[in-house]
Amino acid sequence: xxxxxxxxxxxxxxxxxxxxYEKLLREKISSVKQLEDWLTRVSRLQEEIEEGLSGHYxxxxxxxxxxETKKQFEYDQKxxxxxxxxxxxxxxxxxxxxxxxxxxxQDFYNxxxxxxxxxxxxxREENIKLExxxxxxxxxxxxxxxxxxxxxxxxxxxxxxxxxLFESTDRETRKKAMTLxxxxxxxxxxxxxxxxxxxxxxxxxxxxxxxxxxxxxYMFKQYERFDYTPEDCHRLAQAVxxxxxxxxxxxQRRHQKELHLDEYRPWDARGTGPxxxxxxxxxxxxxxxxxxxxxxxxxxPHFSGLLRTMDNKEMLDLTARKGKAPGGFCTxxxxxxxxxxxxxxxxxxDDVVTILHEMGHCIHNDLSSHFHLADYKETPMESAxxxxxxxxxxxxxxxxxxxxxxRTLRQAKxxxxxxxxxxxxxxxxxxxxxxxxxxxxxxxxxxRLERFRELQEEFDADHIEWTxxxxxxxxxxxxxxxIFEVPFYFIEYVIAQLGALQIYKNYRENPEKTxxxxxxxxxxxxxxxxxxxxxxxxxxxxxxxxxxxxxADFLKTELEMLENDD
Ligand SMILES: [Zn+2]
Numbered sequence: 001x002x003x004x005x006x007x008x009x010x011x012x013x014x015x016x017x018x019x020x021y022e023k024l025l026r027e028k029i030s031s032v033k034q035l036e037d038w039l040t041r042v043s044r045l046q047e048e049i050e051e052g053l054s055g056h057y058x059x060x061x062x063x064x065x066x067x068e069t070k071k072q073f074e075y076d077q078k079x080x081x082x083x084x085x086x087x088x089x090x091x092x093x094x095x096x097x098x099x100x101x102x103x104x105x106q107d108f109y110n111x112x113x114x115x116x117x118x119x120x121x122x123x124r125e126e127n128i129k130l131e132x133x134x135x136x137x138x139x140x141x142x143x144x145x146x147x148x149x150x151x152x153x154x155x156x157x158x159x160x161x162x163x164x165l166f167e168s169t170d171r172e173t174r175k176k177a178m179t180l181x182x183x184x185x186x187x188x189x190x191x192x193x194x195x196x197x198x199x200x201x202x203x204x205x206x207x208x209x210x211x212x213x214x215x216x217x218y219m220f221k222q223y224e225r226f227d228y229t230p231e232d233c234h235r236l237a238q239a240v241x242x243x244x245x246x247x248x249x250x251x252q253r254r255h256q257k258e259l260h261l262d263e264y265r266p267w268d269a270r271g272t273g274p275x276x277x278x279x280x281x282x283x284x285x286x287x288x289x290x291x292x293x294x295x296x297x298x299x300x301p302h303f304s305g306l307l308r309t310m311d312n313k314e315m316l317d318l319t320a321r322k323g324k325a326p327g328g329f330c331t332x333x334x335x336x337x338x339x340x341x342x343x344x345x346x347x348x349x350d351d352v353v354t355i356l357h358e359m360g361h362c363i364h365n366d367l368s369s370h371f372h373l374a375d376y377k378e379t380p381m382e383s384a385x386x387x388x389x390x391x392x393x394x395x396x397x398x399x400x401x402x403x404x405x406x407r408t409l410r411q412a413k414x415x416x417x418x419x420x421x422x423x424x425x426x427x428x429x430x431x432x433x434x435x436x437x438x439x440x441x442x443x444x445x446x447x448r449l450e451r452f453r454e455l456q457e458e459f460d461a462d463h464i465e466w467t468x469x470x471x472x473x474x475x476x477x478x479x480x481x482x483i484f485e486v487p488f489y490f491i492e493y494v495i496a497q498l499g500a501l502q503i504y505k506n507y508r509e510n511p512e513k514t515x516x517x518x519x520x521x522x523x524x525x526x527x528x529x530x531x532x533x534x535x536x537x538x539x540x541x542x543x544x545x546x547x548x549x550x551x552a553d554f555l556k557t558e559l560e561m562l563e564n565d566d
């Protein structure tokens with residue numbers, strides 16, 4: 001395995017790491033200048049640890065069935081993470097108690113101090129032990145789902161390798177692939193449910209330890225959601241239900257017509273119609289990267305240069321294979337100074353969107369790397385996903401590199417807008433489901449399935465005929481790794497998607513100015529509040545009903561233009 005990250009610390013010598021921390025804790029600070037220098041040194045250590053942890057995490061995701069990568073990852077969770085948490089809290093305390101705190105330039109340090117005070121309020125040493133167990137359970141989820149294989153006509157396939165078949169023109173193939181995929185999860189239902197129950201219990205306990213009544217409130221603080229509330233999420237769900245879900249139904253009806261079907265079943269939702277050309281945007285990872293780089297070149301040569309450099313440095317693991325964890329992500333390696341892209345490409349249009357999306361994160365990491373404070377480089381998810389989801393839309397004009405003839409290109413763009421329509425209701429459902437789970441931590445496994453079904457029925461006016469397959473539908477949350485690994489991290493996708501649509505709408509009117517604003521917002525990292533970052537991007541951090549209605553109308557017009565050209 002190539003070493004794409006730097007190990008400046010020996011993680012197996014925890015004493016050495018403790019000494020580094022202790023030295024920072026004991027340092028005498030006698031001026032505001034020294035306080036600022038000290039903060040820079042704290043950041044440096046934070047980044048060295050982050051680099052090692054992220055590198056080991058990537059190794060484990062790339063080789064999830066290797067005993068060595070697993071051992072290292074588990075070691076980190078058990079020994080390094082707890083050490084980091086304990087010392088971060090102590091360093092925060094030293095900072096907040098400093099006599100020079102009020103001499104720091106407020107306009108620059110305001111966000112940092114607000115966040116440090118919030119973490120101090122939330123930190124409980126007794127939660128560190130619970131988090132080790134929480135991490136272990138999340139890893140167990142990855143091991144189970146990463147190693148799910150099915151027999152496809154005598155050939156062993158991972159679930160990621162199976163998913164392109166959902167888009168087949170042949171209905172029987174789609175049905176068979178989807179059945180195998182669902183059965184793989186149903187076979188593991190008992191253990192996945194049990195993991196969920198244990199996670200809920202641990203997480204609830206953590207909230208109580210921190211003096212809060214629910215884990216939902218705990219996570220709102222943990223994610224530093226200073227600018228919106230659980231009620232806002234609920235209102236957002238209602239607005240999506242009212243303005244987006246009906247459009248989704250219309251688009252599914254149209255899709256059904258394209259498929260020439262009397263009945264629209266679960267395995268038809270991603271199917272390719274007989275008059276359509278199957279989307280085969282690339283056949284190998286080299287082409288996937290090369291075309292993406294050419295596309296980015298049109299937006300900014302720096303973006304394409306970044307992707308080519310990451311490729312040369314072997315910081316891309318793109319193709320699906322057995323023994324590799326599912327999903328896709330981009331992780332910054334702050335010491336190396338580049339990000340790593342992990343994904344499970346199998347030749348589909350989704351893979352194209354994924355690499356463009358993940359590159360949005362890499363560009364964000366790159367543009368915010370000028371800060372000397374590690375905290376300002378780590379962006380909250382509402383702005384991180386704004387960067388990546390906007391990139392999906394901003395690159396659309398150049399998708400012709402993947403789709404040379406205009407008909408396939410139009411089809412790909414149309415599918416992308418349909419995917420947005422299809423995602424938004426699902427996004428609010430996953431969010432509302434988690435609100436319910438943690439507001440009612442004593443619920444049973446059966447109630448969990450029922451609640452998920454109820455939410456789908458309420459917020460997703462799905463045109464699919466589910467009869468006989470309701471058991472697939474009510475268990476589909478088990479596929480969402482966020483619920484297990486990063487609880488409550490989902491509404492950000494909805495908020496950011498709505499932001500990205502606003503950016504795209506501006507781009508349609510004024511591309512240069514929009515791109516300039518976009519880069520300006522990314523450069524601010526997390527040194528400003530979310531409303532300020534969104535404002536820099538030329539949009540508003542607003543997901544009220546009026547905004548959603550306006551965006552729904554925009555989506556409808558864009559989609560109709562692409563559909564009526566057929
Ligand atoms: Zn993302």
